[in-house]
Amino acid sequence: MPVLAMVVIVLAVMKVAVAQPISNTTTNTNKPIRSYCDSNEAMSLATFFSNLNSTFSQLRSQLSNTGVYYAQAQNLENGDAVYGVAQCRNYLSSTQCLACFDVAVSALEPACGSANGANVFLDNCFLRWVFLSLRFHLPLRFQNYDQIYEDPQGGSDVAVPAICGNESTSQPISAFNQTVEELLSNIKDATPRTSDFYIASTRQVGTVTNATVYAIAQCVENASNTICKNCLNTAYNSLSSCLPANEGRAINVACFMRYSEFPFFHNNQTINLIPYLAKGNSSKSVMIIGVSSSTGLVLLILALFLWFRRQLSKSKVVGKDSSELQGTQRYSYQHLKLATNNFSEEYLIGKGGFGEVFKAIVDGGIVVAIKKLHVGFRAKKEFENEVNLIRNVRHRNLILQLGWCIHGPELLLVLEYMPQGSLDKFLWGEKKGTLNWKQRSEIIFGIARGLVHLHGEFHIKIIHRDIKSSNILLDKDFQPKIADFGLARLLPEELTHASTRFAGTMGYTSPEYATCGRLSEKVDTYSFGIVALEVISGRSCNDVNYSGPRMEYLLNHAWQLYEKDMHIRLIDEAIDPNEYEEEDVKKIIEIALMCTQSPASLRPTMSEVYIMLSSEPELEQRQMSRPTYIGAYRRIHIGGS
Structure with missing residues (x-):
């Protein structure tokens, strides 16, 4: 189900083509609920339709890949450009996504004809195109697709009436309204802080009913954090007007928000909101040392029983015969x-x-x-x-x-298949020095997004244990994908860490795991910090720097430069200085050093890392401790069990 979004075109300049009322008899149909056509016609119909069909084909091809929910494409044949964007809800399979995309295309083509701009919204997807003739003089902001999309003044926070269900809730109204408002408020705040601008969550209505409210929020993936935040604030205010209707949708070009008392995604597709709502350092976990009351003791026993049962269930799954x-x-x-x-x-x-x-x-x-x-x-x-x-x-x-x-x-x-191969080849291998700063920064962001998903957005917490540059693969557009899950471990939600035998790569692994077998999600955080420093410097963490007065590994060298406020010197000399802002590079280096601190409690979680990477260059001032580095050639005692 595609969602097409272009933040620059204000809804006011478009005429409404479709505005379907919502039926509460179906919860997830591929039926257009709102669409718009631009009031202007394309000048060259032959070129327009040829480029439009080509753009649609590219979008569909991208969305056919499993796990891809966002696509953008363009065709610039004969000096005329058709730009397209499509996005699906993350609870869909690839087959369901393509089905929604096909409905969106079939809805727009006859309705909007040769209009030089159009979009359509469905429950499960969103599609939009814009046609621009580059052979004629146009205002500057319409001559570059990226500028068009990222323009924050393009109507992303323009209030558009919500689409509300035509029946009131069957639950007690006051409890239902309060539950919906609290849930929508939480996902409004949490969504801009996630790695892919998407949240799905549920909440029980009141305390005396088994009824559940389902809700999602999603921003267009290519939007900025600010655009996402502003759009969802507007959507939340608009959607509140639907209560006590049993369901409602708030639709805009940059975001979508929906609630319903009917399920429209599976319970195991929800995302934990806590890491994105907690104030301060959400990575710090509270451990119960003792229980002083009989009630507390009962609860503790119950918790241990549930944990044991869950572990037993998981062990049966992992240990079953592979043929099954x-x-x-x-x-x-x-x-x-x-x-x-x-x-x-x-x-x-x-x-x-x-x-x-x-x-x-x-x-x-x-x-x-x-x-x-x-x-x-x-x-x-x-x-x-x-x-x-x-x-x-x-x-x-x-x-x-x-x-x-x-x-x-x-x-x-x-x-x-990843056509570009592994990251290490581009940092110190045969393709050394060929990555520019934009590509490197996107690789760092992408690795962080992947780890955020493993640690907090999947229905179980997965610790990779072997994050390193050779396990980061690059697709044709140099977007990173974390690979090699052979060492990955499940960490029960109830535990902050586990003890295990060491398995990983020296130089990338954290001291507490390498020496004591103490495994937590902060092991991946440490490895991420090392890889980020490698991406910035073009150096392997285990190579010794001979250029200075003494031999130093990469992490030690980075810390020495940071202490002297000279850490910008860490950047690879192969990168053109005109490609980056020094403050941006220094901020990422400082975040990487935060990730490598010891003890592990000083390190941020990966969700906090991603938020810091996405924020303004100036970081919150916090005192950092000198990191501990265990290189590939240091002899250590491996503990754990």
Whole structure:
């Protein structure tokens, strides 16, 4: 279900083509509920329709990829440009998204004809196009697509009447109204702080009823934090007028908000709001030391029982026979063997600690990466772990698992193919120095977004344990995707940390995990800080710097420069100084150093890291401690159990 948005065109300049009333008999239909057509006609119809169809085709192709909910495309043939944006709600599958997109296209084309701008809103998606003739003089702000979209004065916070259900709630009105207002207020505040501007949440109505309210908020993915915040504030005020209607939608070009007493997404698709609403350092967890009352003791016993039952349930899932694994396609061994010419060297594209990776073409033309794990019980155990962990993970910054295969001792994963390869090749490998600052900063943001999703937006907390530059893969547009989940671990929500044997890569792992086996989400935070410093400097964390008065690893070198307020010197000399603002670079270096502090309690959570990265360059002043670095060649005692 696509959502198309362009923040520059104010709704007032468009004429209404469709405004469907809401039916409360269906909760998730692909029926246009509001659409607009520009009042002007395209000048060259032949060029317009050709470019429009091409743009639609590009949008649909992007949305056909699993985990992709936002697409933008353009066609500039013959000096005329058609720009398109489409977005789906994140609770949809790829098939459902495409179905909504097709409905949106079929709704706009006959309704708006050759209008040089149009958009349509559905419950599950949003689509828009704009046609601009570049052969004629146009105002400056209409000559560049990115400027058009990012213009904050484009009507993103213009009040548009909400679309309300035609029946009142069946629940007690006062309790229902209070529940809806509190839930909408929370997702209004939380959504701009998430990595993909999307929140889905539920809340029980009152205390004496089993009724539940469902709500989502979503901003257009390419919008700024400010645009998202302003738009949702307006949407929230508009949607409040619907109460006590049993459902309502607030629609704008930059955001969408909806509530309903009818379910329109699954319960396991909700997102924990707490990390995005907590004041101060939300990473600090409260641990109960003792219980002084019998009531508290009962609650503690109950909590331990529930935790044990959940762990038992999870262990049954992870430990079950791999032949029963579900959720992704099971490929035949002969099919994969044929696609890789018996796993020959000519198809080999990489090697890792758990196996080899081959490039292949399957299913009649889909380019994939096939990961062949080493033979043995340990490999099978890690294989089951990886399949079970990531089979349902869908995020633009996490590698997508397409399928798997078990053939005797042979264990294979079928993953989406990343044409640019791993990040380390661009930092100190054969493609060293080819990434510009914009690409590097987007890579840092993307890694942070992926970790935010793993730690707090998925229905279980996943700790990767092996974040490093060689495990960050780049797509054709140099967008990063976190790969290699063979070491990933589940951390129950009730625990702040767990003890385990060390498994990871020295130089990237945190001191408390490497030396004591103390595992928490802050292990990934530490690794992120190291990778961010590598991206900025173009240096490996385990390479020693010989240019200074003494030999220093990257983290130590970065800290020395920071203490002297000279940390801008850390930036890779291959980057053109005209490409970046010094304050922006210094801010990211400081955030990276925050991530590497010890003890772990001093490090921010990844949701806090992403908020800091997205904020203004000037950071809140906080005292930082010198980080502890355990390099690849230091001898340490590994503890844990």
